[in-house]
Amino acid sequence: MKTIGQSGTPIEVLLVEDSPGDVRLTREAFREANNAIHLHVAADGVEAMAFLTHTGDHVRAPRPDLILLDLNLPKMDGREVLAHIKDDITLKTIPTVILTTSDAELDIVKSYQLHANCYLTKPVQLDAFESLVKSINDFWLIKVKLPQKAPCV
């Protein structure tokens, strides 16, 4: 298995998730799938935007290669975070994957309309969740061509 990023550098992934249990499971599943991943966590939408714009406690935050975004978040909702990212000339090129328990058609359609790069439904079963995280790694972090670091920052 490939364990390093396209350029041999660590892969920065930003997980925007408020459930500590889901954060822990995601971290463990990524650790198993690919040990070159640096998983950063923002617990709400406001913190995610601070991370992405290098403000507040996040002045030294790296630009993520991939964002995993829950929809239902405190302070600023995931839909609003998504809209901000995809309206921002420097942030819009970062692939943003929705990772949520919602399988409501409205959420799916709305997310794609807001230019989510893809929509994934969190399975309840632990082994199915681990397999989903592995497929995120195998596809997005190995097969997909990501934009290079900081094209416009």
Next chain:
Amino acid sequence: MTIGNGGMPKEVLLVEDNPGDIRLTREAFRETNASIHLHVAYDGVDALAFLTQQPPHVDAPRPGIILLDLNLPKIDGRELLAQIKQNAGLKSIPTVILTTSDAEEDIVKSYQLHANCYLTKPGKLEAFESLVKGINDFWLTAATLPPADPPQHGISA
């Protein structure tokens, strides 16, 4: 693992002008997932007619995903991508760039135009087959796609 959401066949639109690449893609999908219906548009104009159900494609199904080459006759892939992603009825269809170009400019520009992801066609046959399998495993198996008949369907470009 070989049928779509709800057991329906998966409609995939490949926009590609190179007959060799079309054949290889078709064979690789057939091997991977027998429930895929692969439709082919040979240029950007043909693709747009398919997506908006204009002649000769009045009965065209709405694709679950689009695989789009960048260098195409008539309407370029970049222009077609821009049109898809600005159209209220079409923008929710995941559009995957599948091209030989690995120029950083093409990669960045495609993501700026809201391509859902960017894939480079490998030169080696085995690697190409593995990439098609990857598309199937991720987009047609793991990902949740928009419904085939959202209310916006039918809005023309």
